[in-house]
Amino acid sequence: MKWSVVLLFVCVAAAVADESVLAEDCDEELCKLPDCRCSSTNIPGGLAPRDTPQFVTVTFDDGVNNQNILTYREVLYGRKNSNNCPAGATFYVSHEYTNYQFVNELYNQGYEIALHSISHQTPQTYWATASYDALKEEFADQRVLTAHFANIPMDAIKGVRLPFLQMSGDTSFKVMSDFGLVYDCSWITNNYSDPALWPYTLKYKSIQDCVVPPCPTGSIPNTWVQPMVSWTDLNNTKCAMADTCYYIPELDDEAGWFQFILSNFERHYFGNRAPFGYYVHEWYLSTNPAVKAAFMRFLDVINNLSDVFMVNSAEVIDWVKDPVPINQYREKACKSWIPSFCPASSCGNVPATHNQNSYWMQVCNVCPVVYPWLGNPLGLEPATGPPELQ
Ligand SMILES: [Zn+2]
Numbered sequence: 001m002k003w004s005v006v007l008l009f010v011c012v013a014a015a016v017a018d019e020s021v022l023a024e025d026c027d028e029e030l031c032k033l034p035d036c037r038c039s040s041t042n043i044p045g046g047l048a049p050r051d052t053p054q055f056v057t058v059t060f061d062d063g064v065n066n067q068n069i070l071t072y073r074e075v076l077y078g079r080k081n082s083n084n085c086p087a088g089a090t091f092y093v094s095h096e097y098t099n100y101q102f103v104n105e106l107y108n109q110g111y112e113i114a115l116h117s118i119s120h121q122t123p124q125t126y127w128a129t130a131s132y133d134a135l136k137e138e139f140a141d142q143r144v145l146t147a148h149f150a151n152i153p154m155d156a157i158k159g160v161r162l163p164f165l166q167m168s169g170d171t172s173f174k175v176m177s178d179f180g181l182v183y184d185c186s187w188i189t190n191n192y193s194d195p196a197l198w199p200y201t202l203k204y205k206s207i208q209d210c211v212v213p214p215c216p217t218g219s220i221p222n223t224w225v226q227p228m229v230s231w232t233d234l235n236n237t238k239c240a241m242a243d244t245c246y247y248i249p250e251l252d253d254e255a256g257w258f259q260f261i262l263s264n265f266e267r268h269y270f271g272n273r274a275p276f277g278y279y280v281h282e283w284y285l286s287t288n289p290a291v292k293a294a295f296m297r298f299l300d301v302i303n304n305l306s307d308v309f310m311v312n313s314a315e316v317i318d319w320v321k322d323p324v325p326i327n328q329y330r331e332k333a334c335k336s337w338i339p340s341f342c343p344a345s346s347c348g349n350v351p352a353t354h355n356q357n358s359y360w361m362q363v364c365n366v367c368p369v370v371y372p373w374l375g376n377p378l379g380l381e382p383a384t385g386p387p388e389l390q
Pocket residue numbers: 061062094116120163164
């Protein structure tokens with residue numbers, strides 16, 4: 001075969017591999033739980049709102065370090081829901097400067113560890129246009145990296161949040177589907193906040209508005225969307241994360257903040273009970289003590305309500321797959337996890353290959369040779385010599 005013909009074949013094959021089948025309108029008769037759900041504001045299982053557990057998902061983004069772990073311990077540790085099960089929260093961890101001994105600690109406290117990329121790099125357009133291979137290195141490899149250095153099970157890592165909530169069309173979802181990641185929690189909805197959108201799968205076309213394009217349009221079975229339902233600020237403007245709302249109570253007004261959080265919660269609680277997300281960065285709480293106090297007061301309230309449950313985000317997907325009414329849900333066993341020992345190493349002066357820095361790393365494994373990064377998530381000895389010999 002001539003080279004040009006071979007090349008043509010390679011190009012066509014690559015194009016086909018890259019193109020997903022355009023999703024069709026969702027047919028509720030064909031798309032059924034537990035593996036398929038149309039995008040909709042309907043309560044799963046056709047439950048009435050009063051029979052539906054109101055889930056609250058608290059999430060924190062970015063690196064875990066010796067500053068923000070103090071807030072996590074103060075705000076979260078020891079909380080229980082009214083069914084006496086430990087309350088959950090989800091950490092979308094980015095790799096750089098993360099202390100993996102603290103990631104191990106969070107896992108052992110029952111919180112969920114999820115993925116927020118290895119590089120978290122700018123510009124934001126990098127994420128909008130990232131290739132399949134780039135996102136495979138950012139997320140699938142980050143799962144391997146995190147499991148290894150935090151010494152936690154790979155299977156426990158199920159969720160993805162793209163940096164800057166910048167969607168990348170079908171690409172991130174294709175990577176998730178190919179590597180067994182369960183759900184994404186990056187996709188903002190402003191239009192479906194009252195009533196709010198419940199989680200759904202991507203086998204069929206989504207009705208969700210695309211706030212940060214490009215959003216997925218392909219049919220990607222097996223992947224769940226956990227919509228980021230926007231809050232409404234004091235001027236009726238939508239905001240995806242609590243720390244991005246603009247018209248807000250004064251930052252030292254604890255009572256005002258408590259009311260602000262509560263009024264957003266009540267839109268869900270007195271509505272269709274779609275999961276209520278409290279999405280925030282730790283720095284916002286630690287630099288605004290009144291906001292932190294209001295947040296803790298809000299958690300104290302919901303932890304005492306018999307129909308509200310503060311859970312890991314993955315637990316919401318589990319419930320949607322098998323939606324049982326509150327009275328049955330309260331009877332269920334609490335989530336369980338196997339505590340994972342941390343064989344701790346402090347690694348000084350770990351040289352990077354992607355920049356001129358060297359890093360200090362706290363891990364639950366042996367120290368890496370170089371700083372783990374894209375293409376080398378375990379930080380192994382870089383191959384040397386001419387590329388053709390590698
Ligand atoms: Zn981030």
